[in-house]
Amino acid sequence: xxxEAGAITQGTSxxxxxxxxxxxxxxxxRATRRFLAxxxxxxxxxxxxxxxxxxxxxxxxxxxxxxxHIGTNSLPLVLIIGLFTGMVSAWQAAYQFKGLIPYxxxxxxxxxxxxxxxxxxxxxxxxxxxxxxxxxxxxxxxxVTEQIDALESMAISPVRYLAVPRLLGxxxxxxxxxxxxxxxxxxxxxxxxxxxxxxxxxxxxxxVQRFFHLKDVLGGLFKALFFGSFTALxxxxxxxxxxxxxxxxxxxxxxxFVLSATMVLILDYTLWxxxx
Amino acid sequence: xxxxxxxxxxxxxxxxLRGINLAIRDGETVAIIGQSGCGKSVLIKHIIGxxxxxxxxxxxxxTNMSQAPxxxxxxxxxxxxxxxxxxxxxxxxxxxxxxxxxxxxxxERDRAKLARITKEKLALVGLKNIEAVMxxxxxGGMKKRVALARALATEPRYMFYDEPTTxxxxxxxxxxxxxxxxLTGRLYVTSLIITHDMxxxxxIANRVIFLHEGQVHFDGTPSELxxxxxATNCQFLxxxxxxV
Numbered sequence: 001x002x003x004e005a006g007a008i009t010q011g012t013s014x015x016x017x018x019x020x021x022x023x024x025x026x027x028x029x030r031a032t033r034r035f036l037a038x039x040x041x042x043x044x045x046x047x048x049x050x051x052x053x054x055x056x057x058x059x060x061x062x063x064x065x066x067x068x069h070i071g072t073n074s075l076p077l078v079l080i081i082g083l084f085t086g087m088v089s090a091w092q093a094a095y096q097f098k099g100l101i102p103y104x105x106x107x108x109x110x111x112x113x114x115x116x117x118x119x120x121x122x123x124x125x126x127x128x129x130x131x132x133x134x135x136x137x138x139x140x141x142x143x144v145t146e147q148i149d150a151l152e153s154m155a156i157s158p159v160r161y162l163a164v165p166r167l168l169g170x171x172x173x174x175x176x177x178x179x180x181x182x183x184x185x186x187x188x189x190x191x192x193x194x195x196x197x198x199x200x201x202x203x204x205x206x207x208v209q210r211f212f213h214l215k216d217v218l219g220g221l222f223k224a225l226f227f228g229s230f231t232a233l234x235x236x237x238x239x240x241x242x243x244x245x246x247x248x249x250x251x252x253x254x255x256x257f258v259l260s261a262t263m264v265l266i267l268d269y270t271l272w273x274x275x276x
Numbered sequence: 277x278x279x280x281x282x283x284x285x286x287x288x289x290x291x292x293l294r295g296i297n298l299a300i301r302d303g304e305t306v307a308i309i310g311q312s313g314c315g316k317s318v319l320i321k322h323i324i325g326x327x328x329x330x331x332x333x334x335x336x337x338x339t340n341m342s343q344a345p346x347x348x349x350x351x352x353x354x355x356x357x358x359x360x361x362x363x364x365x366x367x368x369x370x371x372x373x374x375x376x377x378x379x380x381x382x383x384e385r386d387r388a389k390l391a392r393i394t395k396e397k398l399a400l401v402g403l404k405n406i407e408a409v410m411x412x413x414x415x416g417g418m419k420k421r422v423a424l425a426r427a428l429a430t431e432p433r434y435m436f437y438d439e440p441t442t443x444x445x446x447x448x449x450x451x452x453x454x455x456x457x458x459l460t461g462r463l464y465v466t467s468l469i470i471t472h473d474m475x476x477x478x479x480i481a482n483r484v485i486f487l488h489e490g491q492v493h494f495d496g497t498p499s500e501l502x503x504x505x506x507a508t509n510c511q512f513l514x515x516x517x518x519x520v
Binding site for chain 2: 144
C-alpha cells in the first residue's frame with residue numbers, strides 16, 4: 001500500500017514503514033505474490049472446469065452454441081487473415097531468397113512456415129481478440145449485473161453452465177479454424193507465386209510436397225488445442241473477476257485480450273521446444 | 277429453519293459483519309433494515325452461500341452453507357428463491373427461458389409443462405403473454421415481476437428479496453409489496469426481505485431486524501420498532517415518522 005506521501009507501508013494497518021532502498025524489492029515481492037495468487041486462482045478454475053467435463057452430453061446444446069459462436073462466426077475473419085498472411089509470406093520468402101536460394105524451394109519454405117507457425121499463431125491471436133475478449137465482456141457483464149450470482153442461487157454452477165461450453169467450444173474449434181487458415185494461406189501464397197513471381201503451379205506444389213512433414217501440420221494443430229483452451233479459460237477467469245460496472249467490463253475485455261495474446265506467444269515458444 | 281451463529285465478514289480493511297447471531301423460523305416474514313453499506317446484502321448472500329465468512333456459520337435446514345461442498349450447497353439452494361435488487365434476468369434469454377431455466381437445468385424436459393408453469397407463475401405476479409419477450413424490452417417493474425416469477429418457478433421454501441421496491445415508483449412498489457404479502461400467505465414460504473422502505477416493513481413483515489455497525493441492533497416486531505425510544509432506531513425511523 002502506498003500512503004499519501006508515496007511511502008510504501010506494509011500490510012493493511014500501514015504501521016510498518018519500508019526503507020526507500022527496499023522499495024523495488026518490496027514492489028517485486030508484491031508483484032510476485034499477486035502473480036502467484038492469480039496463477040493459483042487460474043489453476044483452480046481450470047481444475048473446476050475440467051471436473052465438470054462429464055456434463056458434456058447433458059450440455060451438448062450449450063457446447064454446440066459456443067462452437068458456432070467461436071468457430072463458425074470467426075471463419076470469415078480467419079479466412080481473410082489467412083489469405084493475406086499466405087500472400088505476404090510468398091512475397092517475403094521471394095525477397096529473402098533473391099540471389100541466394102532458387103524459387104523452386106519457395107513453396108516448401110512458405111508452406112512449412114504456415115503449417116508450423118503462421119497458421120496456428122495468427123489464428124490464435126485473432127481468436128484472442130475476437131473470442132477471448134467477447135467471453136470476458138459477456139461474463140463480466142453477467143457478473144456485474146448479478147446474473148452469475150443468480151445462476152448460483154438457482155443451484156446452477158456457473159463453471160459448468162458458462163465455463164465448460166466455452167472451454168470445449170474454443171478447444172474443439174481452434175484446430176478446425178487453423179486447418180482453414182492453413183489452406184487459405186497456402187492458396188494465397190500460391191496465387192502470389194504463380195501470378196507475380198513466375199513460379200509454375202507444378203513447381204510450387206512439387207516443392208510443398210517434397211518437403212511436406214505430417215508432423216508440421218499435426219504439431220501446429222496440437223498447439224492450436226492449447227491456444228484455444230487457454231484463450232477461453234483466460235476470458236472466463238477475467239470475466240468472472242470483473243467488478244465495478246461498465247468500466248470494469250471494459251477493463252476486463254482489454255485484459256482478456258492482452259493476457260490471451262501474450263499466453264499464445266508464451267505457449268507457442270514452450271510447445272516449440274517440446275514438439276520440434 | 278435458518279440459524280446464523282457469530283457470522284463475521286470483512287472486505288479488505290473494512291469489517292462489514294461483526295458477529296451476527298440469528299434464528300429464523302419457518303413461516304416467518306422477516307425484514308432486514310439498516311443504513312446503506314451496513315451488510316444487509318452481505319448477510320443474505322452468506323445465507324445462500326454466495327459468500328464465505330471469515331468466522332461463524334450459517335445453517336439452513338441442517339446444511340452448513342459456509343462449509344458444505346458444492347454439490348450439497350446446490351441441493352440446499354434448490355429450496356431457496358432469490359429476488360435480486362437489479363432483477364438479474366439473463367439478458368440473452370426470453371422471459372420463458374428465464375423463468376424455466378432452474379427447472380430445465382434440474383431435469384425438467386417436458387416443454388408443455390414448462391410453458392404451463394411459466395404461464396402460472398407469470399399470472400401469479402400479474403403478467404401474461406410476455407413469454408417470448410426479451411428482458412431488455414420490459415420496464416423496471418415488469419423485470420422485478422419476471423424475476424419474482426423465476427424465483428418462484430422451482431417452488432422454494434425460502435424466498436429472499438433484496439430491496440424489492442428500490443428504484444420503483446410508489447404505485448409499482450405497492451403492487452410488489454402486495455404481491456410478496458400474497459405469495460407469503462398463499463404459499464407459506466419463509467421470507468427474508470432486505471429493504472430501506474419502512475412502508476414495506478410495516479405492511480409485510482412480522483419481524484424486523486435492524487443491522488447497525490455490523491451487528492443486530494434491534495430484533496422485534498414492526499410495532500415494537502415503531503414504539504422504540506432507542507436513539508439509533510429513532511434516527512433511522514425519523515424520515516418515516518416525519519415525512520416532509
